[in-house]
Amino acid sequence: MTGNRTPPDGAAITLLQQRAIQLKKNMLVQARGKGQGYLGQGLGIAELFAAMYFHELRYDPQDMTDPDRDRFLVSTGHYAIALWAAFAEIGIIDPAILPTYGADGGQIDMTTFDAVPGVEMTGGSLGQGLGVAVGIALAHKLDGRSARVFVEISDGEVQEGSTWEAAMSGSAFKLDNLVALVDCNGIQADGAIVMDIEPIAQKWQAFGWDVVEINGNDMAQIIGALNWARAVNQAPKAVILRTKPGKGLPTLEAREKAHFIRVEQNEWHLLVRELEEQNA
Amino acid sequence: MLNSDRNADADSGKRSIQAPFGAALVKLASDHDDIVGLTADLGKYTDIMPFAAAYPDRYFNVGMAEQNLIAVAAGMAKTGKTPFVTTYGVFATRRAYDFIAVACAHSDLNVKIFGALPGLTTSYGASHQAIEDSALMRAIPGLTVIDPCDASEIMEVVHAAYETPGTVYVRLQRGNVPIALPADYSFKTGKAQIVRKGADIGIISTGISTAHALEAAARLGEAGKSAAVLHVPTLKPFDHAAVIEFAKSFGQLATVENHVKAGGLATQVAECLFDAGIVGKLQRIGLPDAFVEYGSPAYLMDKYGISATKIFEALR
Numbered sequence: 001m002t003g004n005r006t007p008p009d010g011a012a013i014t015l016l017q018q019r020a021i022q023l024k025k026n027m028l029v030q031a032r033g034k035g036q037g038y039l040g041q042g043l044g045i046a047e048l049f050a051a052m053y054f055h056e057l058r059y060d061p062q063d064m065t066d067p068d069r070d071r072f073l074v075s076t077g078h079y080a081i082a083l084w085a086a087f088a089e090i091g092i093i094d095p096a097i098l099p100t101y102g103a104d105g106g107q108i109d110m111t112t113f114d115a116v117p118g119v120e121m122t123g124g125s126l127g128q129g130l131g132v133a134v135g136i137a138l139a140h141k142l143d144g145r146s147a148r149v150f151v152e153i154s155d156g157e158v159q160e161g162s163t164w165e166a167a168m169s170g171s172a173f174k175l176d177n178l179v180a181l182v183d184c185n186g187i188q189a190d191g192a193i194v195m196d197i198e199p200i201a202q203k204w205q206a207f208g209w210d211v212v213e214i215n216g217n218d219m220a221q222i223i224g225a226l227n228w229a230r231a232v233n234q235a236p237k238a239v240i241l242r243t244k245p246g247k248g249l250p251t252l253e254a255r256e257k258a259h260f261i262r263v264e265q266n267e268w269h270l271l272v273r274e275l276e277e278q279n280a
Numbered sequence: 281m282l283n284s285d286r287n288a289d290a291d292s293g294k295r296s297i298q299a300p301f302g303a304a305l306v307k308l309a310s311d312h313d314d315i316v317g318l319t320a321d322l323g324k325y326t327d328i329m330p331f332a333a334a335y336p337d338r339y340f341n342v343g344m345a346e347q348n349l350i351a352v353a354a355g356m357a358k359t360g361k362t363p364f365v366t367t368y369g370v371f372a373t374r375r376a377y378d379f380i381a382v383a384c385a386h387s388d389l390n391v392k393i394f395g396a397l398p399g400l401t402t403s404y405g406a407s408h409q410a411i412e413d414s415a416l417m418r419a420i421p422g423l424t425v426i427d428p429c430d431a432s433e434i435m436e437v438v439h440a441a442y443e444t445p446g447t448v449y450v451r452l453q454r455g456n457v458p459i460a461l462p463a464d465y466s467f468k469t470g471k472a473q474i475v476r477k478g479a480d481i482g483i484i485s486t487g488i489s490t491a492h493a494l495e496a497a498a499r500l501g502e503a504g505k506s507a508a509v510l511h512v513p514t515l516k517p518f519d520h521a522a523v524i525e526f527a528k529s530f531g532q533l534a535t536v537e538n539h540v541k542a543g544g545l546a547t548q549v550a551e552c553l554f555d556a557g558i559v560g561k562l563q564r565i566g567l568p569d570a571f572v573e574y575g576s577p578a579y580l581m582d583k584y585g586i587s588a589t590k591i592f593e594a595l596r
Contacts, residue, residue, distance in 0.1 A: 067359065114387050121358075125382045131348045132383055135355020138340065142316070143359070162379075165348035173340075 008055065008223055017219050019089070020050035024248050024275055026085035026098055028268070030108070033099030036262040037110060040245035040252060042081040044185045044217070045152070048241060051222045052150065053086045061090045064118040071136060073120045073151040075129020076183070077111035083119065084108045092118045127160025129153050130180060134170050137178040137236075152181045156188030158197045164207065170236040171208025178236040179229045180209070183216065185243045189259045204238040216241025249274045295459045297431035301394060301452055302330035304438035305364055309335055312442065316356055318342065319366045320349040326366035326396045327454045346371045350379035350391070357389035362442060369395025369410030369451060373417060384447040385420045391448075392441040398427065398451035398487060399538030399567065400580040406571035410451070415543025417449040418516045424448040424469070425516040427487035427539075431457035433513060436467035444469050451487055460491035461511070470514045472522035478508030481595055482530030484523060486512045486545045489536040489566075492581070495588035496536075496595065503596055518548050524556045534563035536591055538581075541566035565594055 008016065023046045031037035052072050059069040074083055081101065088095040093108065100106040107116070112123040121132050133151035140147055157163055170178055184200060186193055197203075204211045212228055214221040222241070229237040246252030249271050252261065263271065297303070309315040309331060317331045317339045332339040342349050346367055353363035365372075372380070372395045384391045395413055402408045417425045424444050428434045434450075434457060441448040462475055475490065476497050485493040490511045497507035510526045512519065527533055527549075537545040546564035553559070567584055581587040585594065 122382060122386055125378055127347070128351055128354075128379060128383050131351025131379075132355040132358070134348070135352035135357075136359055137355075138352065139316075139356040139359040139361050142337070142361075162345075162347035162351065165342070165345035166351060168345070169342050169348055169352065172343075 013219050013223065016050050016054055016223070017047070019054045020046045020219065021248065021275060021278055022089060023050055023082065023085040025272070026088050026095070027081050028271055028275065029098045030081055030084060030101030031261070031263065032268050034102040035265070036260065037102060038078040038081050039261045039263070040187065041076070041079055041185060042085065043249060043252065044243040044245045044247045045079060045082050045183055046085070046247070047217050047219050047222055048152070048181060048183070049082045049086045051219065051226060053090055055223065056226045057150070058147070061092055064092065068145060068147050070148045071120045071150065073129050073133050073149070074112060075121065075123050075151055075153045075157060076126060077123025079123070079152065080108070080110055080112045083112060087118055126154070126157040127162040129157070130163050130166035130170070133178060133180075134166050134173065134175060137170070137175040138173050140177055141173070141175065148177045148179065150179045150181060152183060155182065155184040155186065155193060155197060155200070158182065158200060159195050167204065167207040167209065174234040175236045176232050176234050180204075180236065180238045182238060182240050183243055184240060185245045187245055187259055191259070201240050204240070208235065209238045210235045211238045211240065213240040213242070216243035217247045248278055296456045297435070297459065298456050299327040299330060299454070300431040300434040300457050301438060301454065302327040304435035305331045306334045308438055308442055309338070312362065314360060314362045315442070316340065316361050316363050317366075318349055318353050318363050320344055320346050320371070322367050322396070325454065326368070326394065326452065328364070328366045331364070346375040347379050350376040350393070351383055353391045354379070354383035354387070354389050357384070357391050362390045362392065364392045364394065366394045366396065366452070368397050368408060369413040370397070370408055372449070373410065373413040377416060380417070380447065380449070381420045385422050388422060388446045390446065392450070393448065394450045394452040396452045396454045398453065400572060400584065400586070401453060401488065401538070401577050403574060403576050405574040409572055411567050411572065412540050412543065413449075413451065414515050414539050415547070418543070418548070422446055423516060424514070426469075426514050427451040428453070428467070428513050429487060429490040429511060430460040432459055433461060433467050437513070440467060440469045453488060458491065460494060467513060470517050470519060472510050472512040472514070472519040472526075474508060474526065475511045476507070476509040478506040480505045480530070481507040481532045481534065482510065482526055483507055483534050483536060483595070484510045484512060484526065484545065484549055485536040486515060487538050489538045489586060492586065492588040492591055493536045496591035499588070499592045500596055505596060507595065512545060515545065515548065518552065520552050520556070523549055523552050524558065527553055527558055532563070532595070533560065534565055534595055536586060537566040538586055539566055540569060542569055563594065565591055
């Protein structure tokens with residue numbers, strides 16, 4: 001099992017930041033193969049995925065069916081691009097297939113399907129992830145398992161009524177083994193958040209969750225929040241991550257907020273160079 | 281076991297069993313620790329309370345939240361549990377359709393959904409009458425859909441649902457449920473069975489309508505017409521072979537169901553026979569393309585043509 005229980009020092013944080021940059025490179029390789037993709041969301045959540053797979057989660061990459069593994073559910077199916085980027089680094093998939101992202105008949109689709117090893121739920125129909133995570137966490141409590149359940153959901157997904165049905169049950173069932181990671185990147189399919197969802201933190205608090213709000217692109221803050229979320233106190237935890245779509249690539253950060261990004265063929269070398277400069 | 285549970289229905293004098301679903305689930309759960317029970321504020325009205333009393337630690341009520349009911353069941357199933365989920369059929373299928381399709385069926389999860397108040401078995405009007413649930417559930421890839429006829433069959437179906445891999449939807453009759461099928465009948469998943477032999481008319485029926493078809497067939501016999509009844513409790517997977525063989529034997533063929541004809545048993549029989557090149561007249565007895573008003577089940581079934589009397593009149 002991987003998973004690091006000791007608080008990371010500055011050097012460890014730097015290593016995790018480098019992991020995040022590597023995930024972003026992998027995402028560029030994926031999106032370049034397709035010429036497009038959910039790059040904005042993927043880049044914006046790369047720090048969290050690096051923190052999860054290289055620090056917080058306890059799992060064995062050789063056996064992603066181990067019943068005692070921590071589970072990380074990605075409710076937003078279109079975040080598959082970030083999942084494949086991480087899976088290539090931990091050896092669940094061959095990095096050589098990254099350019100086949102979204103290809104017909106390929107193994108790594110633009111959305112998630114839980115028949116693929118390591119994928120904990122079939123995403124895509126937003127509003128389902130939190131309830132499924134509640135069910136897993138509830139079953140773990142019933143069986144006395146110590147494994148924890150993390151679920152990434154998006155700010156747009158907070159608009160789904162089913163998210164709040166699930167939030168209600170998470171606190172009613174006292175699921176302190178459950179952590180919701182709410183990615184607030186400010187965009188949804190039709191553009192900038194079209195239906196006001198603020199104040200998000202107070203909403204989760206009102207539903208009985210312990211809440212912390214952080215800069216979701218700041219590795220030290222992410223690690224701090226994940227550490228805070230380990231508290232065994234009968235309350236589920238919500239981490240509100242304020243993230244920037246396209247984070248780390250100034251060209252994409254500056255682009256009009258878009259759910260789905262197309263990149264011209266002559267732009268790819270520029271994006272790779274921007275990432276390389278961060279790593280220097 | 282069935283004999284000891286039998287009691288007389290005061291209204292009809294027919295034999296019946298009280299809460300057959302709950303009784304069967306309690307017994308099944310004693311042999312299988314993986315079974316959990318879930319409901320959405322309708323535990324007292326879906327016969328699951330015997331399970332809740334016997335296994336309080338394995339019973340969860342999520343409140344009035346059907347999407348979450350199915351999502352939580354899917355999550356529990358992902359860890360190896362076998363959730364038996366109850367609510368009314370209308371709420372399971374209309375409100376939580378996407379969750380049944382994507383969270384459960386797409387992942388082949390062992391979630392067993394028992395939807396109460398099928399068709400016109402409630403007096404509470406269109407909001408509570410599941411008149412199109414079989415059609416909706418049948419359209420989801422990989423689902424198993426079962427419409428049991430009577431109390432004994434419900435008890436067998438509880439076991440069969442557990443033994444059948446994947447997501448199962450069952451139309452559940454609750455409360456004091458009559459016994460209507462022949463004593464030698466035994467449910468087999470995916471199998472249609474002849475429950476009454478005859479020579480003149482072939483009746484293909486499902487669910488509670490098989491009980492009414494049997495009554496109608498008895499009266500047809502008294503009137504000089506010999507009617508056979510093929511009971512089709514499993515609507516998906518559909519027993520094409522049995523339906524084709526049965527249909528070939530009769531010049532007069534009918535379907536009877538407690539469900540809208542569109543997308544229900546009538547549609548499935550027509551599809552099956554047409555695919556097999558058997559083209560002929562099919563009398564489709566079922567609910568019309570309409571929402572049904574408030575009223576007692578007996579009154580409504582008679583008004584909408586699916587009572588034993590109306591079946592008899594339509595076929596004689």
